Amino acid sequence: MKEPAQDLKIQLKRTAEEYKLLFEQVPCYVVVIDKEFKIVRANKLASDMIKNLKGEYCYSALKGRKEKCIECTARRTFEDGMQHTGHHIWKLSNQGTLNMHVITGPLKNEDGNYDLVMEMAVDISKTVKLQDNLEVAHNYLESLINTSMDGIIGISKKGKVEVFNSAARSLFDIGQGQIVSLEDINTMLPKGFLAQVSEGKGHVYLPEAELKRSNGDKFYGRLIGNKLMGSKETIGMAFSVHDISQMKKLEKEKIEAERMAIVGQTVAGLAHGIKNLINALDGGIYFLKSGIGKGDIKRIHKGIETLVRNIERIRLFSKAFLNYSRFRAITPALNNPADIVTEVVESFAAKISENNIKIKLQVDPQLALVPLDYEKIHECVTNLVGNAIDAFADVDKDRDKKIWVTAYEEEGAIYIEVKDNGCGIDKDHRKRLFNKFFTTKGLEGTGLGLLMTQKIIQEHGGNISVLSKKGEGSIFRLRLIRGRLPKISD
Structure with a gap:
């Protein structure tokens, strides 16, 4: 049997070898420093990076300094015997530098005393660089948002207003130090818009929206709302407002x-x-x-x-x-343009049949209600369809007479078009259609029909245009912009 003392000696040797192996192979830089701040030992990783560490002052060998570091973690450990952490920059022999996260701890003897400190350092250069890049990106985006002429609003997933830039504060008359809540945003934006963005997918665009300042004053803005998505879930909402x-x-x-x-x-x-x-x-x-x-x-x-x-x-x-x-003032009410166009075409059924004309009606079934004067717009469309029928008065009897009447919406505007393949209008006459009491119908016309139509459409904030070629036909187009339509009186 082995002697107990021999067993203890073997065990101590094995433990020492294990600690040595751990010291040398641990995946971080390790140095042992004495009270004079000299390096008495360094592991392989530290020695391979910086040559001739042993016997050198740590502040000189690791940082290229001539004096002790003010922020020295080893000094603090020597003073109070506690572990300390810090951020140090090591200078390499090739003039390069490393950002190090450092932990120092005392190497205590059996009696609890210590005259050595172990310093372990992990290279966080990539993390620091990434952090710097993120900070640059953050500052860039923050500067971009704050200098934007458009109001930018950002709302987190939890409903907190995280971004409200200077332009937004100016637009909505909000002081720089004033906190903006979700309820405030809901009051400022059009009714239901916040919920529409929150419940929708992608972005919601209003070319002309009525917005409200903090003092209750109203103004018009171009409004875009976006639901912000992460990889799997909603992370918030963003809004852009252009005055x-x-x-x-x-x-x-x-x-x-x-x-x-x-x-x-x-x-x-x-x-x-x-x-x-x-x-x-x-x-x-x-x-x-x-x-x-x-x-x-x-x-x-x-x-x-x-x-x-x-x-x-x-x-x-x-x-x-x-x-x-x-001409009486228009009295707008919520009406569907498709209903007006359909009624006008139906009213000409007998005349169309008598003149052997084919008429095609095409209306967008998705047209929403808009504020307009039903009777006045009816009068406009009646004028245009009547003119289209009259355009066949002097054409060849063998011609296949056709009229197309369409109503649709595109980019926030309602369009009503009346197209025919009748006699058409020459260039000189087109120039005179809307600026004089001009008619091509002789005694049958007064030249006021198109002027009346133009006036009604302008009263609705819209316009009328014409495309025509002599002998081939004409297209008259009414354009009613939703954002410029008259308001309905309370």
Whole structure:
């Protein structure tokens, strides 16, 4: 049997070898420092990185310093015998540097005293670099958000307002130190918009939204809401607000200018129409007088026919202009444009059949209700369909007469189109369609139908356009922008 002392000696030797192996192979840099801050031992990883460590001062060998470090963790451990951690920068022999997370602890004897400290260091250079890059990215994004001219709002998954940039504070009249809550955001944005973004997928876009400042004042903005998604779940919401109040003001001024222009065109057209009628009456009187003077019955009849024809024209002209000048203010209510277009087409059924015309009606079944004057828009569409029917008056009888009437919505605007393959309008006449009492229908027309249509559409904040080619047909298009439609009175 082995002696107990021999067994203990073997066990101690084995333990020493294990500790030595652990010291050398541990995956971090390990050095042992004495009270003079000299390195008395270093493991393989530390020795391979920095040569000739043993016997050198730690602050000199590891950090290239001539004096002790103020932030030295080893010194703090020598002072109180406790473990300490810190962030040190080691300088390598190749002029490179490493960011180290350092832990120091005392190497105590059996009696509890110690004169050595073990320092273990882990290279966190990649982590520090990544952290620096993240900080740069964060600062960049923060600067981008804060300097944006658009209001940027960010809401976390838990409903906390995490981002509310300077532009947003200016738009909604919120002080820099004032905290903004989810309830505040819900009040500022259009009713139901927050829930629509939260419950939807992707982004929600409102080209013209009515928003509310903290003091209750309203303004118009272009609003985008996004539901933010992580890899598997929702992480929050983001909103962008662009102030379009100035643009709305300019649009209103433009519409008003267009309305005033129509008034001017009306006066000019009236003067032009009256002048033409006076000339026509003068011609009739001339034939009548000269016929009486010469006793020429045919000439007298011609003068009377001319007077009668133009007096009838005066009657039609006066009636149409009176209706135009008495134009009542529009009274908007929620209506479906598809219903109006369908009713107009149905009202022309007999006339279309009599003239052997094929008409195709196509309306978008998804058209939503919009605020407009049903009767006035009905009048506009009636004018356009009536003009399309009249466009076949002078075409070849063998032509396959067709009219297409469509109603649809695209990018926040309602479109009503009336297309025909009739006689078309030449370039000179197209220029005169909307600025004078101009008609191509002779005695049958007054030239006020399209002016009336234009005025009604402008009262609704929209516009009318025409595409036409002589001999091939025309397309008249009404455009009603949702954001510019009149408000319904309470």
